[in-house]
Amino acid sequence: MNAIDLKKLDDYDLARKPVEVADRVWWVGHIQENDPFQCHVYLLEQGDQSILFDPGSKLTFEHTLRKIEQVIPFSKIRHFVCHHQDPDIAGALPFVDQLVDRPDAAVITHGRAYELLKHYALKMPFWLIDENDWQLALEDRLLRFVFTPYAHFPGAFCTFDTRSRALFSSDLFGGFTDEFSLIAQDEGYFEALRPFHEHYIPSREILNYALAQLEQHPVRIILPQHGSIIPEHLVEFMSAKLKELECGLYLMTGKHSDIRKLSRFNQALRDITQTMVQCREFDEIAERLLGIAQRMLPARAIEFFSLTDEGTVLHFAPSNRYRGALGEAPVPVAEVIGIDRKTWSERGSGDFQQLEMPGDDGAGAQPCILLPLFAAAPGTAQSAALIRLSQPIQAGGEETQMIEQMEIALQVAVERETIYRTLDLERERVYERSIRDPLTGLFTRMYMQDTVQRLSAIHDRDESAVVALAMLDIDHFKRINDTYGHIQGDLVLRRVAETLQSNVRAGDLAVRLGGEEFGLFMVGDSARHIEQFAQRLREHVAALMFAGPLQKVRVTVSIGVALRRAGEGLTEFMQRADRALYEAKN
Numbered sequence: 193m194n195a196i197d198l199k200k201l202d203d204y205d206l207a208r209k210p211v212e213v214a215d216r217v218w219w220v221g222h223i224q225e226n227d228p229f230q231c232h233v234y235l236l237e238q239g240d241q242s243i244l245f246d247p248g249s250k251l252t253f254e255h256t257l258r259k260i261e262q263v264i265p266f267s268k269i270r271h272f273v274c275h276h277q278d279p280d281i282a283g284a285l286p287f288v289d290q291l292v293d294r295p296d297a298a299v300i301t302h303g304r305a306y307e308l309l310k311h312y313a314l315k316m317p318f319w320l321i322d323e324n325d326w327q328l329a330l331e332d333r334l335l336r337f338v339f340t341p342y343a344h345f346p347g348a349f350c351t352f353d354t355r356s357r358a359l360f361s362s363d364l365f366g367g368f369t370d371e372f373s374l375i376a377q378d379e380g381y382f383e384a385l386r387p388f389h390e391h392y393i394p395s396r397e398i399l400n401y402a403l404a405q406l407e408q409h410p411v412r413i414i415l416p417q418h419g420s421i422i423p424e425h426l427v428e429f430m431s432a433k434l435k436e437l438e439c440g441l442y443l444m445t446g447k448h449s450d451i452r453k454l455s456r457f458n459q460a461l462r463d464i465t466q467t468m469v470q471c472r473e474f475d476e477i478a479e480r481l482l483g484i485a486q487r488m489l490p491a492r493a494i495e496f497f498s499l500t501d502e503g504t505v506l507h508f509a510p511s512n513r514y515r516g517a518l519g520e521a522p523v524p525v526a527e528v529i530g531i532d533r534k535t536w537s538e539r540g541s542g543d544f545q546q547l548e549m550p551g552d553d554g555a556g557a558q559p560c561i562l563l564p565l566f567a568a569a570p571g572t573a574q575s576a577a578l579i580r581l582s583q584p585i586q587a588g589g590e591e592t593q594m595i596e597q598m599e600i601a602l603q604v605a606v607e608r609e610t611i612y613r614t615l616d617l618e619r620e621r622v623y624e625r626s627i628r629d630p631l632t633g634l635f636t637r638m639y640m641q642d643t644v645q646r647l648s649a650i651h652d653r654d655e656s657a658v659v660a661l662a663m664l665d666i667d668h669f670k671r672i673n674d675t676y677g678h679i680q681g682d683l684v685l686r687r688v689a690e691t692l693q694s695n696v697r698a699g700d701l702a703v704r705l706g707g708e709e710f711g712l713f714m715v716g717d718s719a720r721h722i723e724q725f726a727q728r729l730r731e732h733v734a735a736l737m738f739a740g741p742l743q744k745v746r747v748t749v750s751i752g753v754a755l756r757r758a759g760e761g762l763t764e765f766m767q768r769a770d771r772a773l774y775e776a777k778n
Contacts, residue, residue: 197252210235210259212420213346214356214413216332218263221248222255223372230372231280234360234415235260235269236353238331241301243271244288245351245360245418246281253284257291266291271319271328273300275310275362281336281417285441289314300328302339304347321349336409340364340402340684342393357412358703363392365430367419377750382433384419386459389434391441393773397437402767403431438462444664460484460594474609475514481598481605488594489561490582496565496602497521498575499529506613508606516613522549528564532572536564543596546584546648559584563595565603575606629704631682640703640711644762647715652758659756660719662712662726663769664692665777667748669708676741684747691732711769719755726751750776 204211213234221232233243233256235581242264248256260266269292274282298319301309306318321328321337328335333355340348344363351360367376376384381540390473393399414422414430422430438461450753467480469670478494485491495509498516506516521529524547528536539545544564548557559581564573580596620664628724635643666672666688673681677738685708692702692710712729714722732750752773756765 206372207449208259210263213415214353214358214405217353217356217358217415218259219374219415219421220244220256220259220263222252222259224252229280229418230369232415232417232421233281235263236330237264240268240270240671241283241331242269243273243330244269245273245415246275246362247272247284247288249280249283250287251283253287256284258641267294270294270297271300272316272342273296273351273360274309275301275360275417277301282309283313285309285312285314289316292316298553302347302349302482305344322347338405342394342398343402344394348402352406352409352411357410358410359411359414360546361406361414361416362719363408363417364389365414365416365419365422365434366392367416373420376422376426376430376722378589379429379445381420381422381424381426381431383422384433385430386437387441388418389437390439393437393439395440396438399437401434403435407431434722460487461597464598468601474508474516474605474612477605477609478508478514481602485579485594485598489579491579492582495578495580496575496606497525497529497578498606500610500614500617502614505529508609514609516609518617521576524549524562527580528562528573528576528617530572530574533566536573543592543599545778549578549580551580561585561595562600562687563602565599565606567603567607569765575603575610577602577606587721629689632686632704634689634693634702634704634710635705637705640705641762642699644713647713648760648762648765651756655758657716658719659765660722660752661756661765662714662722662729662769663705663752663754663766663773664688664710664712664729664749665751665773667750667777668710672742672745672747676745680740680742683742687719687736687738688733688749691736692729695732711766721754722755726753728733752776 206223213219216237218235218237220235221230224230231248231252232246233248234716235609236243236245242258247253257266263623272285274285276282281642298317299309299314300319303320303322308322309318325526326339328337333353336352336354338350338352340350340362341707344349345644350360350362350364352358353360356459365385367381367388369384369666389399411427412424414427416422431467464481466664467477467484471477471480478496482491482494485494493510498506498508500506504518505521507519507521508514508516520526545562547560547562549560550556551747561579561581563577563579565575565577566572567574603651627636628634629636644659647657647659651659666684667683669684672684689710690703692712696702696712697718699715700718702712703711714725730749730751733747736747738745750773752769752771752775754765754769
């Protein structure tokens with residue numbers, strides 16, 4: 193084959209035949225059954241100067257040798273490139289050494305790999321790339337050796353063929369494949385590369401350095417040692433995606449070695465970080481973090497409790513759309529908030545506690561994870577996360593790791609949102625103080641003016657939106673102040689205001705107009721019955737009972753009412769109600 197033909201490969205006998213994957217470049221590997229770590233061997237046909245790349249292991253060499261002989265006699269091979277010293281690609285060297293009978297044959301490798309390969313005690317000499325200007329001239333092409341240190345070992349390198357533009361990439365661009373496929377089919381193949389590189393390469397910096405060296409060459413096809421060959425249309429995509437990976441997977445755990453699980457865990461951590469950077473709205477952060485947790489945990493929902501500077505508790509939950517409602521924390525949560533790390537550690541609960549709590553939907557007890565979120569200062573759990581589960585989890589393993597790693601992200605997110613919500617609450621309190629009378633809790637005259645003007649505008653457009661005003665004045669209030677003092681007078685004002693407030697609808701507006709004078713603006717159908725309401729209100733006030741000095745005092749009010757006329761200004765409207773009040777007084 194002069195070029196890779198994906199359709200023809202479907203019916204090609206890869207078990208017995210070599211495949212020409214590039215100009216005079218042959219795949220001569222062997223398919224190992226049930227092996228996700230497939231190893232490839234490549235032959236560069238150059239007459240009696242031919243080269244075998246990474247001869248393979250003892251397990252596969254007899255099959256590789258049979259395929260080589262279908263292309264050229266084995267005796268035509270002069271050089272045997274070993275990109276590194278691992279037994280999956282160098283274990284066959286003793287067999288090769290026995291077969292080679294030409295004096296000019298040599299093993300091509302890096303000086304660092306030679307220090308290990310020399311222990312095979314081969315009769316063949318070594319040709320070191322770092323001592324030969326990092327290149328080798330052949331019959332019709334030049335091989336350039338590209339240094340990619342620490343990917344995956346100190347002396348790691350790749351080989352670029354300037355004629356076919358094929359990159360023999362060693363462990364770079366390798367992948368884990370559940371089912372063998374010689375050629376990567378589409379961009380989805382990156383998911384095979386992801387776990388391979390995350391665990392095999394020590395760090396992202398090392399991987400990106402290696403990729404930068406390779407990008408200096410016009411690569412047309414990538415021939416890795418493991419996984420699938422990457423054709424031209426996928427080269428740029430795979431390279432760009434590899435740059436985004438976080439590597440050094442084994443740094444995250446000292447116990448677990450399941451690469452695929454660790455890869456999922458690594459991706460979850462990256463997604464957590466991206467969530468914190470990209471998202472501003474807390475409900476979106478919470479929903480995303482829940483989705484990430486659900487990859488490894490049987491999590492149903494997540495909610496938070498956070499202690500404010502004022503000592504109150506904010507509850508962030510799906511039920512309030514994570515807006516933070518003031519309330520009380522359940523007892524297990526309340527016992528955690530405010531605890532310091534030392535005290536928590538002495539409990540022996542680990543990083544989190546599994547417990548059962550009443551369901552958020554009113555159902556019976558459900559398994560939950562209670563995770564205290566410790567602030568850097570003052571070093572106590574200022575908040576806690578409650579993760580509701582569909583079933584209990586077993587302590588240890590990747591589930592525990594996921595929870596541990598989420599702690600910092602959750603703590604930062606909750607702390608940030610608590611600050612925002614506290615500021616919102618303070619703004620609300622400031623606003624309430626500006627529109628509410630501090631003694632009675634009724635709206636102020638200033639707030640009344642803005643609100644009634646809006647109601648009047650609606651009335652002017654729709655005559656059915658009637659606006660009515662009942663103006664109240666406490667009878668003989670000056671006598672109460674003079675006789676019993678202002679403290680008792682304030683008590684009377686509060687009780688009358690409470691009576692007024694408890695008898696109005698949600699859409700009505702109760703106002704303290706000044707001194708002992710109050711106003712009630714009613715809207716809609718009820719406004720047409722304001723006289724009946726005023727009479728009932730007088731009766732409720734007259735029925736008030738007081739203790740102490742006022743126990744024998746009977747408080748009454750006089751009320752004047754008016755219905756607004758279309759186009760009437762607020763001043764004129766209130767003056768008509770005031771005149772009615774004056775008449776009621778008389």
